[in-house]
Amino acid sequence: MVMEWSTESAPPAQRFDQWREACREHVYALTPKRHTRGPFKGAITRRQLGSLDVTDIVCEGHLVQRRDQDIGERPSDTYYVYLQQRGRAWFEQQGQRCVAEPGDIVIADPNIAFSTGTDGTFDFRLWRIERASLRASLAPHSGELTMRRIGREQANRALITSWLDALLHHHAGLSSTSLELACGTLCSLVGQALNTTIGLPEPARLARRRALLQRVMRQVELRSSDMELTPERVAREFGLSLRTLHQLFELSEHSFHEFLTHTRLAHAHALLCAPSTQHIGTAEIGFAAGFRETSTFYRRFRQRYGDTPGAMRKGIATMAPHEKPVFP
Template identity: 60%
Template sequence: MRWSTENLPPTQHFEQWREACRRHVYALSPERRGRGHFQGSISRHEQDELDVTDIRCDGHLVRRSQRDIDEQPGDTYYIYLQGRGRVWFEQQGLRCVLESGDMVIADPNIPFSTGTDQLFDFRLWRVQRRRLQARLRLGSTGLAMHRIEKTQAERELIANWLDVLLHQHEGLAPPNAEIALDTLHRLVASVIDQAAPPQEPVRRARRRALLARVQREVTRRAAEMDLTPERMASAFGMSLRALHQLFALSGLSFQEFLTKARLERAQALLRAPECGHLSTAEIGFEAGFAEVSTFYRRFRQRHGMTPGEWRVGTASEADMPTR
């Protein structure tokens, strides 16, 4: 089966893409900003239990919500193999970024989201749920999303076996085809079972370490007036929702932390002798505030005085003789 936007009216490309995904992939809820150019193609091969789909399309956001799952539950698990470019995945609070050659094994009956600003370019293998589940030791949360990096030997083994099945399946006698499929499910199950889910304290430590990395980057880029949660989420390969959840660990929202970082930068500039020629408004701009009124208001809320009053007070303290 081959499907493409190529011969469709441009205004219908994305809407038709939504429907094609529901018919040939899974029930999904693609989202896209704007109404500009969009191209996409789907190529699918099915034979007995062998099901492989190649997808190429312009970048956008994709969700599989609980409503999508209820409307069209899947009877498979999927193996996602990244082609060109870079995408992010989020499922059950787990996040990962896939580079070219990386692989993910996951359950389509657990809500997930994925997206890229570049191109979606991947191969999706569907394996029978009943076969794989019989070989897995699953907890109450089901099959957690499992990433296999391209450098891992297991990834190469699974990818090679999948390719052999794709190109040799038609020539195999039924008993041998059954053995080949069973071997695939054993390989995948063994890789998943090797990856025990991290204990909760470890998970929290990893999230706090990630939060610290993001906060350092926000502080470093605080002077950029156009710094937004969306840009920062994209820089770290996570969804906007995941970014906000991460900042919730600190007790400050993204915007509150960014404002704090800008005010601290403004304080440093107001104290710096080499910035004495700058007005307080110019200091605000240098610190990353796009509006002078916002700078003055936030500064007064934090210090109980205007930037100018704070600067004078700081200078007076510096001039006081030491004992």
């Protein structure tokens, strides 16, 4: 489910007041303050992914406080993972101050008063995790979860962001059980980033391996058309041994070579179907998708889709307009 709200739907003179109410409804009970006059612009997009809540916010800069009074009125049953998308934002909580640059993560407890602001535009993604779920990944008696910045220079940041991106991209195809397992992995990764994980090494190692596999798979998808993409090359770029790379893929349904082949076939299929590439021959389509040999491309394509590339293209060409695939 996706909820979208924008100040464009409000009269200009009432936009900031309605923004305050929208934040209270869709984010947290907050006290926004603005010193400038004139119409205010802001937009909120909110999605529910199982037990996770993800909210994108883009708005003009202003001061935001979550005061003790706000917490008392509406305490939260979540922790938050804040991902800075563009620009810079600062945070203050319990005497600590940090600045988030694009790509940085801030993890904190909204039931501890804080303030935040920016010199430009707020542009961030806020993931809210159920307190009970994340608390299970934290060390016993770890106390309050005060603000922690996980910067771009830290390895944990890349693992968390790649896992978050994968969740957002693939959640629609996940069963409720798989989605909750993915949420559990996220909690484990966040717990490790906070250096407060329970002393259970196997779950922690498994979470890191899953997240690293997701990063590797994403890179393979982005570079599948490169004919020189080999497991040796990928392993070297990620600082892994070849054996470790293949062990990572044991966590998935496919080996490295199977995943690469399936990705290339999907790319070739999309090119064959797209109106903009109808002038390109089927052999060239195979090369563009990353296949070195035309015979290999044709054989693999038929195994995957039950028809040759040329026959599939002809079949699409003879479809009635309402039957054809729709492309952006």
